[in-house]
Amino acid sequence: MSGYFDHIDPIKFEGKDSENPLTFKYYDKGKNVLGKSMEEQLRIAVCYWHNFCWDGFDVFGGGTFNRPWHGAVNDRKAAEMKTDVAFDFFTRLGNPFFTFHDVDTMAASETPREHVDNLAHIVDYIEGKMGSTGKKLLWGTANMFSHPRYMSGASTNPNPEVAAFAALQVRHALEATHRLGGAGYVLWGGREGYDTILNTKVGQEMDQLGRFLTMTVEHKHKIGFKGDIWIEPKPHEPTKHQYDRDVGTVYGFLKAYGLENEVGVNIEPNHATLAGHSFEHEVEMANALGISGSIDFNRGDPQNGWDTDQFPNDLRETTLAMYYILKGGGFKNGGSNFDAKVRRQSRDVDDLFYAHVGAMDLLARALENAAAMIKKDTLGDFREQRYAGWSTGMGRKMMDGKASLAEMADYCLEKNESPAPVSGRQEYLENVVTQAVK
Structure with missing residues (x-):
């Protein structure tokens, strides 16, 4: 049965302007x-x-x-x-x-x-x-x-x-x-x-x-x-x-x-x-x-x-x-x-x-x-910025095992501030993905 596909030529890369359905438009293996x-x-x-x-x-x-x-x-x-x-x-x-x-x-x-x-x-x-x-x-x-x-x-x-x-x-x-x-x-x-x-x-x-x-x-x-x-x-x-x-x-x-x-x-x-x-x-x-x-x-x-x-x-x-x-x-x-x-x-x-x-x-x-x-890693940069607080201060101490539950609680009492909500910018990030899809 070595001749089963004889009517099919080896598939070649011809680029996105090719109208031949049995050619690659984007898969250029050496690129x-x-x-x-x-x-x-x-x-x-x-x-x-x-x-x-x-x-x-x-x-x-x-x-x-x-x-x-x-x-x-x-x-x-x-x-x-x-x-x-x-x-x-x-x-x-x-x-x-x-x-x-x-x-x-x-x-x-x-x-x-x-x-x-x-x-x-x-x-x-x-x-x-x-x-x-x-x-x-x-x-x-x-x-x-x-x-x-x-x-x-x-x-x-x-x-x-x-x-x-x-x-x-x-x-x-x-x-x-x-x-x-x-x-x-x-x-x-x-x-x-x-x-x-x-x-x-x-x-x-x-x-x-x-x-x-x-x-x-x-x-x-x-x-x-x-x-x-x-x-x-x-x-x-x-x-x-x-x-x-x-x-x-x-x-x-x-x-x-x-x-x-x-x-x-x-x-x-x-x-x-x-x-x-x-x-x-x-x-x-x-x-x-x-x-x-x-x-x-x-x-x-x-x-x-x-x-x-x-x-x-x-x-x-x-x-x-x-x-x-x-x-x-x-x-x-x-x-x-x-x-x-x-x-x-x-x-x-x-x-x-x-x-x-x-x-x-x-x-x-x-x-x-x-x-x-x-x-141009907009998603990665945004995530890094969003979680930046965990790299310093009390966030870092917690992740390094250097802060107890009581110390975290005392820190919150000492600051005596309610944390301000920050936008997750979901729609903006979804737009970033949409614009990248070509």
Whole structure:
């Protein structure tokens, strides 16, 4: 299937005046932005699962796509065909990275031995493709949510035999990620939560999850993997209650099990909004807590109540998120993975390119907008001025632990002045962002 995309020419940068829909208008990978190339700043990845595994099905209807490798899930040759097509896509699109779950890439299996053998076979094949194309792995993960064995969770399952199968998957997916030079490894909780508290030992399940994550970190160090471990927060996907519902919850969990210096987060905008947060809130929370990792770029539909995984197209939202990503130091091992899928009615192979070209251009525009905001950092300067009182006087003494509650109270009595309210200038700052979006 190496000729599946032969009618698509490699995507080139032609500038914003180009009328060719299959060219980049803004993504100029070599352009310098804040001291790095655009390609280095964004570290764009394309995922296996939505693009090469999903056949267009949803809960109300069957698949609408007809990819040649669909329907041959137990066939190693079909897995190789899918890999050929995936790397041809990456090469024509020009993204530097890709991401995958273990089962995305391999022939389907049921027994533990079959799983290990099928994964090993396709990892050999992927390694060859990486060598011939120069494409790199951003991160890998294990799918511990799709198979019926995981209906009650993976590491949080009431049956330790299921947790053992999950351990098998994580071990070999992590080792595959290490072998392929991945920059990180993601633990996508999927069903690490509960549907009803009536049949659930919540404390027991959280201890199981904490121990499982600890074992994963221990194995990372044992095999010498230098990349990061990330959890992907999600509010209720698909269980009623997830133990990893947002960045703050994940940090509290990591802190409880002594893992806050070992594990970070992989943030998804659609999960942020389903948790009742903005995308930029989750990014800045990760910065504040010191667990920033990577981003799964996508969006939801505000008129739907679930994770629709649509390609991002909101320039203002993406600009503001990119501003906080850059303010947090930018990507290190992480990057910009498109955890997004074309719509069920977008069934032509060309639609895969339209979606990614548009999304890459969006990130490029957001990056340049955010860089301009940082060069003339009106937001940052305003925040520094607003909190300047904490750098001197009693504010500084309090933060340095040199003032007691009684001393603070006596200070207030001695001044005997009611503090004057100061404007937060929200509308002014919103105008600053609006004017930066170009």
